[in-house]
Amino acid sequence: MKKSYMKFLIMTAVAIFFSGNIFAAENKADAASVERYAIYIGSNIGGNNRQLLYAGTDAMAFQNTMADIGGIRKSNSVLLLDPAKDDVDEAMEYISQLIVKNKFNAKRSEFVFYYSGHSDENALLLGNNTYDYSSLKAAITKVPSDVHVVILDSCYSGNFIRTKGGQKQKPFLVDDSSVIKGHAYLSSSSSQESSQESDEIGSSFFTNAMITGLKGAADSSGDKKVTLNELYSYAFSETLSRTENSSAGPQHPNYNITLVGSGDLVLSDISGSDCILTLSKELNGRVIIRDKNEKLISEISKTQAAPVYLAMEEGQYGVTVISEKVTLQGSFELGAKKNYVLSNSNLSPVARTANRFRGEEPKEKAEPENAAVHDSENAMFVPFVFSFFDNEFYRNTGKDIVTNFALGLFRSEVYQTDGVMLSFIANQTKVLNGAQFAYIFNIADEVYGAQFAGIFNHAKDVEGVQAAGIFSHAENVKGVQASGWVNIADDVRYCQAAGLVNVASGKITGVQGAGLINYAGNVDGVQGSGIGNVSLSDVDGVQGAGIFNIARGNIDGVQGSGIFNVAVGKVDGLQASPIANYARHVDGAQIGLVNICSGDVEGLQFGLINFSRNGxxxxxxxxxxxxxxxxxxxxxxxxxxxxxxxxxxxxxxxxxxxxxxxxxxxxxxxxxxxxxxxxxxxxxxxxxxxxxxxxxxxxxxxxxxxxxxxxxxxxxxxxxxxxxxxxxxxxxxxxxxxxxxxxxxxxxxxxxxxxxxxxxxxxxxxxxxxx
Missing domain, CATH: 2.40.160.20 (Porin)
Known part of the structure; x- marks a missing residue:
């Protein structure tokens, strides 16, 4: 009896042992492939009156980026701001214990050590403490992870790479499905260079390039994943290009990567972001993105004819694209779980400003920025020009005629007028610094003054007044464009007033008033008409019409009409009409007989019939x-x-x-x-x-x-x-x-x-x- 009982106990123990191992093996097979951990350090204070402004915010921004798209949960990370050396050691001990605790939950562990702050040729400078490179490297090596990624954004940080224990090698990276071990050290500068930060971007150049790259700018393959190799290449190029003309001199990031495996080490996955901005393949140039507070978010050089995917936060943004031939501007809004495609069709051209190069010798008497050069080889100054039909006499000289006064009984044409042009039929000049008066029409490339015509005016750029009895046309107006029937322009700053129709294919900054219809690409001010207003993008101000208002972007102000209002984007203000209002999202109020919102309403709807997705x-x-x-x-x-x-x-x-x-x-x-x-x-x-x-x-x-x-x-x-x-x-x-x-x-x-x-x-x- 006793023998049978002992045999039963032994068999039960063996069964429990094997079933436990089988269960553990099954759990291990189902475990995640990679578990990541991190320490982020931002140290503005470096002792001996050394002070940085953005090291702390850089560390927080890097942590948020890696939490959003880098696969490092905040529960697996430690953020240290202005720490002492003991704080860093305690953080590494805590992460080490965490890795050991979770070692069966993943087939590989990865540890990221990020530091932004002060350093010299020998050590990190942590307030009144120092952490020499050899000791730091030894402490990081003791962290029991399979892969160590060290990112140092500090002066002379290249010395960490040269410290005993590593040798610079060609990058050899691995993907998250491989079994690998090793380290990757990245520094923001070489062993003899300073690392620089910028007030404009509110960050260091290197960290800004790293974060921008992680969010998708470094993704050269277009697979919405950023590898270590892609990230380093992007950060190196961006940091160097933005510091090569600085007073501190160019900054060259360095690396030391020794990994055993195959493939690429993926650091971020853009597809996991809540909001994605896609730069379309035909968009090329320097892409500058700012938030609604004008803070620089990203600055990207896009040269390839392929789309670029950027992980962004929900919000409103402005964008400028500078290419070789044209500068484009526009704005957009990113909503949760949305993918916004930015292309040339979403943007409007703007005039470029002329700048003086640094080092240019000042002239004894500076010419007005808008004036032609009178003493050029092809210019001839004549105080008074008279022509019955045309100024053929002066044309035969082969010179560009510059005059103070031009009089033509039928037509007057000169290169530049720094005064007055009068003609019964037409005036034509390239640069007008004064006024044109004609019964029929005026034509000029650049107007710095006024154009008055009985029928129509045409100009490329107007700074002043363009007034015609029937029709006025200009590309850019900084002043007033007024006509009895129709005004057409690209961008208008201040005022566009017509008896019938105003068209601004670009942006209205000011007032657009018409008897019938106003049309604009973007409104930053007021649109008022007797029948309707149309804006192809956002309205930051007021749209008021007797019958209808349409805005294909967002309303940050008021949309009021006699019959209906349509806002294809978001209303963060007021939509009011007696009959109907439509918007995609409402954060303000809709007032009308019928109010429709195809998205969510976070504000109010006042009407007999109201509809919204969350209502x-x-x-x-x-x-x-x-x-x-x-x-x-x-x-x-x-x-x-x-x-x-x-x-x-x-x-x-x-x-x-x-x-x-x-x-x-x-x-x-x-x-x-x-x-x-x-x-x-x-x-x-x-x-x-x-x-x-x-x-x-x-x-x-x-x-x-x-x-x-x-x-x-x-x-x-x-x-x-x-x-x-x-x-x-x-x-x-x-x-x-x-x-x-x-x-x-x-x-x-x-x-x-x-x-x-x-x-x-x-x-x-x-x-x-x-x-």
Whole structure:
């Protein structure tokens, strides 16, 4: 008996041992392939009055980037700001224990050590402490991870790479499916160079390039993943190009990579980002992206005819693209879980400004920036020019005629006018520093003054006034463009006014006013017209029209019209019209008969019918204790919604048409909702219009108004069904007693010495949830 019992125990122990190992093996097979850990250090203080501004924010930005798209959970990382040496050692001990604890959860562990701060030729400078490179490298090596990635953004950090323990080699990287070991050391500068930070970008050049690269700019293969090799190549090129003309001299990042394996070590995955900005393949040049506060976010040189994918945060951005021939500008908004494609069609050309090169010798007498050079070989200055039909005499000289006064009985043409041009038919000049007057038309490339014509004006750039009886055209207007019929321009700053139509294919900064229609690419000011306004992008200001407003971008201001408003983007302000409003997202308010939002409403909708993706849109019917059938449409959001509907006695629908007791009621009101799981609680206030037959007038309907209130409890047993029970109270007083005389009132509560009566009513019904 004892032998059988011992045999049973031994067999049970063996079974438990093998089953435990099998279970562990299965768990290990299902474990994640890579587990990553990190220490991020930002040290602004370096002792001996050494002070940086952006080391701390660089460390925080690097941590956030790696948490978002680099696969390093914040629970697996430590952030140290202005630490002492002991703090760094404690952080490495903590990470080491974490790696040991989780060693069976992944087939490979990776450790990232990031430092932004002060250093010299021998050590990191941590306030009043130092951490010499040899000791630091030994401490990092003791961290029990398979791969060590060290990123140092500090002066002379190249000396860390040269310290005993590593030799610079050609990068040999691996992907996350390989079994590898080794290290990768990256430094922001060589052993003899300073590392530099910039007030413009609010960061160091090297860290800014690293973060921009991790977010997708370094992805040269277009697979939405950034490898260590891609990142180093991008950071090296960007850091060098942005520091080569600095007073501190060029900055050359260095590396020391010794990894055993095959493939590429992937550091970030862009596809995992909540928001992605795609730079289309035809977009080329220097792409500069700023947030709504004008802070520089990214600056990327895009030269390949392939798309570039950038991981971004949700928000509003402005962008400038500088190519060899043209400068483009525009704005866009990134929403959660959205991929926005930026292409040339989203941007508008802008005029380039002329700058003086550093080192240029000053002239004894500077010419106006807009003036032609009078003493050039091809220029001839003539104080007064007269022509009957044309200035053929001066044209035959082969010179560019520059004059102070040009008079043409029919047509006057000179190269440059620094005064006045008068002509019965036409004036033509390249540069006008003054005024043109013509009965028919004026033509100029650059206008610094005024053009006045009876029919039309044409200019490339206008700084001043362009006024015509019928038509004015210019590419860029800095001033006023006014005509009796039509104005056309690319960009307008200040004012565009026409009797019929204004067109600004670029941006309006100021006022656009027309009798019929205004059209603009982007509005930063006011659009006002008798019929309609159209903006192809954002409106930061006001759109006001007699009939309609359309904005294909965002509204950060007011959209008001006589019939309808459309905002294809987001409304962060007010949309108001008597008939209808439409927007994709609403963070402000919509006021109209019908308000539609295809996305979410975080603000308010005021109207009879309101629709939004996260709002209330319900059709209900109920039976009340006063033998009434009640039909309602509830729409809006839970904070405030509208109710329209009707109710009538059941006998109204079944009795013959000659019955004298027929009546109907129209319901309109507002409500608010509280939600608790499957239940909701509605509080509503109504104005009711009681309609009944007027006994004193044949075939006439009389109406009376009275207020009422309602409270209801709803239960949602299914997605599109709600069952509810409610209690209503109608209020009778001297001004509306006829409304209650014609309807049945089983319950009456007298209030205020019989002057006010309350009529309670109860209902049970069902609602169909239609959104």
């Amino acid at each position: 209330i849109f319900e059709f209900g019917m109920s039976y009340t204790t006063e033998n009434n059938m009640r039909f309602t449409l509830t729409s809006g959001n839970k904070h405030i919604y509208s109710v329209i509907g009707c109710q009538t006695e059941v006998g109204y629908m079944t009795s013959n048409s000659d019955s004298d007791d027929k009546y109907a009621e129209i319901i309109f009101g507002l409500g608010t909702r509280l939600e608790a799981g499957m239940f909701n609680f509605d509080f509503e206030a109504y104005g009711n219009e009681f309609l009944s037959k007027d006994e004193s007038k044949e075939n006439k309907i009389k109406s009376e108004y009275y207020p009422s209130a309602r409270f209801a409890v709803g239960l949602n047993p299914a997605k599109h069904i709600q069952i509810f029970a409610g209690a209503m109270a109608s209020f009778e007083f001297d001004g509306n007693r006829d409304a209650f005389a014609g309807k049945k009132n089983h319950f009456t509560v007298e209030l205020s010495d019989h002057d006010v009566k309350m009529h309670p009513e109860f209902e049970l019904g069902v609602k169909f949830v239609l959104h």
